[in-house]
Amino acid sequence: MTDPLELIKPAVRALGHYTLPPRQARVKVDQNENPWELPDAFKDEVLARMRRAAWGRYPEFVPRSLLEALARFAGWRPDGVLVGNGSNELISVVLQATVGEGVAVALPQPTFTLYASMVKTLGGRVVTVPLDPELRFDPAALLAAQREGARVLILCSPNNPTGSHLDEAALRRLLGAWRGLVVVDEAYQEFAGWSAVPLLAESPHLVVLRTFSKAMGLAGLRVGYLLARPELASELDKVRLPYNLNRFSTIAAELALERYDELLAPLVARLIAERERLAAAIAALPGFLPYPSRANFLLVRSAWPPGEVHAALAARGVLARDVSRYPMLAECLRVSVGTPEEGDQVLEGLAAFSAGKTGGGA
Ligand code: PMP
DSSP states (O other): OHHHHHHSSSHHHHOOOOOOOOOOOOOEEEEOOSOOOHHHHHHHHHHHHHHSSSSSSSSOOSOHHHHHHHHHHSSSSSGGEEEEEEEEHHHHHHHHOOOOOOOOEEEEEEEOHHHHHHHHHHTTTEEEEETTSSSOOOOOHHHHHGGGGGOEEEEEOOOOOTTOOOHHHHHHHHHHHOOOOEEEEEGGGTTTTTOOOGGGGGGTTEEEEEEEESTTOOOOGGOEEEEEEEHHHHHHHTOOOTTOHHHHHHHHHHHHHHHHHIIIIHHHHHHHHHHHHHHHHHHTTTTTEOOOOOSSEEEEESSSSSHHHHHHHHTTTTTEEEOOSTTTOOTTEEEEOOHHHHHHHHHHHHHHHHHHHOOOOO
């Protein structure tokens, strides 16, 4: 008898789990979610629409009205839009469709860890391209990955967990010289004020990924979307599982788009303002230095071991993310931008830690 564990691909056996300890906290700033729940009136409307829908029937094979709403929202064409159960699923779709044994994928490092584990699961090879010492993208180094055989390039902008941002000139340069597929993960795009979407019309090799989990305030409902030229979207669509987005999430996503200007845009503006306030205040604390961020989180360099800072914050009910195991980030923590009240708690925690170490009063 063959032990089924032996049938698990060696590349999968070698992976670690993508997981987080199931910790609740008074101030939860570890997952870059929108800190404000959508109002009850919004939820009631979703529930009312769901009440009228058929629960015993499959959802539409192609959720046409959502695709059309997404196309209007993003400024692209409906036949170039796919939806997924979170953008994670669409990362998986793109990689399943393009990566097989030995296919090389270029990834800036550090970045969102899921890309590399999916590439490895599929038998592909990761060509890592370090960010520069200031943790900015390095377009020349990224292009050089082609010499190592890379044909797929994944760029997360703003980048998780660094907050680094790729500007239009750099992306144009990369698109102009990359002889393969370029995937831009815009999970945090709403906080950056700039998008790669306008480049889709002139870039047949560009795929843009977005999510409802951050700015849109719907992480619990798992909705992501992909934008690409229609012929490419159509090929990727073959890999997508049928009925991947359930009816409830489809209805909620449509309503979020309908109410974006009224409900969500003001929250995004508040989070951007809060990010700037938090960054300035952290920069003023001895021993802590935030990196520039265009996302809804800050990467903070610490003069003391990040694990210690993380534990001290946790003891006060503030759950940050210790990212010190990422390459180049041995001295870093990541904190999501939450409400101003949550920001005050983060600041008080960091100030107390710093004062305890430097002997300053706080
Ligand atoms: N891309 C990036 C860069 C992320 O940080 C995340 C969430 N942490 C995702 C994709 C996945 O988002 P979701 O599946 O919730 O849409």
